[in-house]
Amino acid sequence: MEHEYAELMQRLEPLVPCLELSMHLPWIDAINALKRERGAVIMAHSYQSPEIFHGVADITGDSLALAQAAAGCESDLIVLCGVHFMAESAKILAPHKTVLIPDLEAGCSLASSITAEDVRTLRAQHPGVPVVSYVNTSAAVKAESDACCTSANAVQVVEAMGSERVIFLPDRYLGSHVATQTDVQLILWHGQCEVHEKFTAQEARHARERFDARLVAHPECPPEVLAEADFVGSTSAMSRWLEREQPERVALITECSMADNLRARFPATQFIKPCNLCPHMQRITLPNIHAALRDMKHVVDVPADIAARARRALERMLAVGRREIV
Numbered sequence: 001m002e003h004e005y006a007e008l009m010q011r012l013e014p015l016v017p018c019l020e021l022s023m024h025l026p027w028i029d030a031i032n033a034l035k036r037e038r039g040a041v042i043m044a045h046s047y048q049s050p051e052i053f054h055g056v057a058d059i060t061g062d063s064l065a066l067a068q069a070a071a072g073c074e075s076d077l078i079v080l081c082g083v084h085f086m087a088e089s090a091k092i093l094a095p096h097k098t099v100l101i102p103d104l105e106a107g108c109s110l111a112s113s114i115t116a117e118d119v120r121t122l123r124a125q126h127p128g129v130p131v132v133s134y135v136n137t138s139a140a141v142k143a144e145s146d147a148c149c150t151s152a153n154a155v156q157v158v159e160a161m162g163s164e165r166v167i168f169l170p171d172r173y174l175g176s177h178v179a180t181q182t183d184v185q186l187i188l189w190h191g192q193c194e195v196h197e198k199f200t201a202q203e204a205r206h207a208r209e210r211f212d213a214r215l216v217a218h219p220e221c222p223p224e225v226l227a228e229a230d231f232v233g234s235t236s237a238m239s240r241w242l243e244r245e246q247p248e249r250v251a252l253i254t255e256c257s258m259a260d261n262l263r264a265r266f267p268a269t270q271f272i273k274p275c276n277l278c279p280h281m282q283r284i285t286l287p288n289i290h291a292a293l294r295d296m297k298h299v300v301d302v303p304a305d306i307a308a309r310a311r312r313a314l315e316r317m318l319a320v321g322r323r324e325i326v
Contacts, residue, residue, distance in 0.1 A: 005029070008055060014267070015050040015260045027286035028055040034293040041075040042289070043090070045082035046235045047255040047281040052081055054264065056289060062235040063089075063135045064150040068318060070094045079292055080300070081284045085111045087300040088139045092311050099300040102288040106280045110136035113191030114170040119144035122167050126187060130161040132168050133313065136193075139302045141169075143309035147316040151219050152234035155181045156320045173197070177219040177226060195276045196220035199253050203274045204228035207251035213272045216241060217253040225253060242266050257281065 005025060012021055028051065035042060035056070043066050044057035053060055059069045063086060070078060070090035078099045080087040085108055087101040119131060119141055133145035134154070142148055149157035155178055158166050166184050168175040170191030179186045199217075201224040207213045208228070216238050217229035226232050231241045235258055242250065242262060249270045252259045256275035263271050292298065302310070 011054055011264050012050055015054075015263060020051075024051040024055065024286060027051075027290060031056045031286060031290050031293065034290065035079075038077055038293055039075055040077040040079055040293060041073055042079045042081060043069060045086060045281065046258045046261060047278050048081050048261075048284060049257050049282070050260050050264070051286060052284065052289065053257070053261045056286070057081065060261075062150065062152060064152050064234075064317075065236065066090065067093060067135065067150075067314060070097075070099075071318065073097065079289060081289060082106070083108045083111075083278075083280045084300075085136055085138060088302055088310075089135060089142075089314060091300045091302050092139060092142075092307050093314055095307060095311075098296070100292045100296065101298055101300055102285070102292040103283040104298045106283040108136050108280055109194035110134065110170050110191050111138050111141075114141055114189055116140040116144050118189075119169070122169070122187070122189075126165070126167060129165045129167050129187065130163050132158055132161065132166050134169065134171055134174060135314075135317070137170060139306050139310045142313045143306045145310075145313045147320075148313045149317055149320075150234060152236050153317065153320055154178045154219075157317055158182055158184050158186070160316075160320055171220055173222055174219045176223055177232065193220040195255055195278045196253075197222060198276055199225045199274060201225055201228050204251070204253060207253075207272050207274060211249055211251070211270075211272045213249040213251045213270075214245070214247040215251050215253060218255075221253055229253065238262075239265070242269065255281065 041058050042056050043059045044053050067089050071093040076097050080090050080101050083106045091099040130146040132147050135148050135150050147157050168186040169189035172188045175186050175188040199221050215229045216231045251272040256277045259271045
């Protein structure tokens with residue numbers, strides 16, 4: 001088995017403690033065998049741990065990449081290694097496919113910060129103002145929205161609404177950052193990511209001063225952290241920045257596992273903390289991925305009426321990249 005996975009082990013060796021690696025390998029082998037037997041596709045978000053991201057995933061990326069992949073996936077069975085709103089989005093965009101999530105409790109602080117009723121209240125308070133919802137929301141919230149966005153395309157989606165004012169939810173920090181990039185007036189909600197809200201400007205300055213590191217921050221971080229950064233961008237934009245700049249040392253001010261996964265692509269760059277782990281992403285493990293495939297659990301379903309309206313909001317987001325939004 002080790003000979004078969006020699007290349008993978010070499011990739012994981014700098015990312016995973018050696019004792020853990022020997023425990024992960026049998027699970028990786030069993031999952032890959034079961035995946036072939038089921039004809040399944042495993043999708044993993046960039047915040048998944050390295051043994052999942054590199055070991056068993058067929059498709060990896062940020063929320064936008066996974067949404068696009070779900071829409072065009074040929075397999076009838078998708079295992080979504082991420083949090084619940086991502087699995088819902090996959091099901092909405094691929095309604096005739098079976099979508100599994102390894103742990104139903106893998107949630108999101110942003111998604112739980114706002115309800116469909118909250119969106120309806122906002123609409124009543126601001127008649128005629130379009131609603132753009134971050135993908136980190138429930139299907140029910142998406143169904144009440146005019147369009148969805150990710151951190152990668154938020155500015156483009158907001159401007160594509162063709163309105164002087166837009167209700168933007170739920171992340172107030174992402175919304176504040178988007179507001180600096182556009183002339184559209186944004187009406188913000190008070191949600192925030194429990195991972196990114198914890199970062200401080202002092203931590204960022206320490207990484208720069210102590211390690212002479214370049215600072216790259218996710219726009220869900222507080223504004224004072226973004227002000228310290230050399231670059232602010234989505235998970236996919238961070239990767240492109242690293243490829244372009246090839247820094248000697250960098251601090252990725254985001255979720256820890258993303259830095260671990262990028263270290264495999266950029267071995268010449270030293271990755272400096274700070275970072276924080278997402279407790280919800282960490283609920284996805286190799287054993288529960290195997291159990292999901294073995295027992296065909298947990299099946300993600302979205303009520304048809306909610307799915308139809310949420311699909312329109314997601315498709316409008318995807319259409320931005322094709323310059324087709326109407």
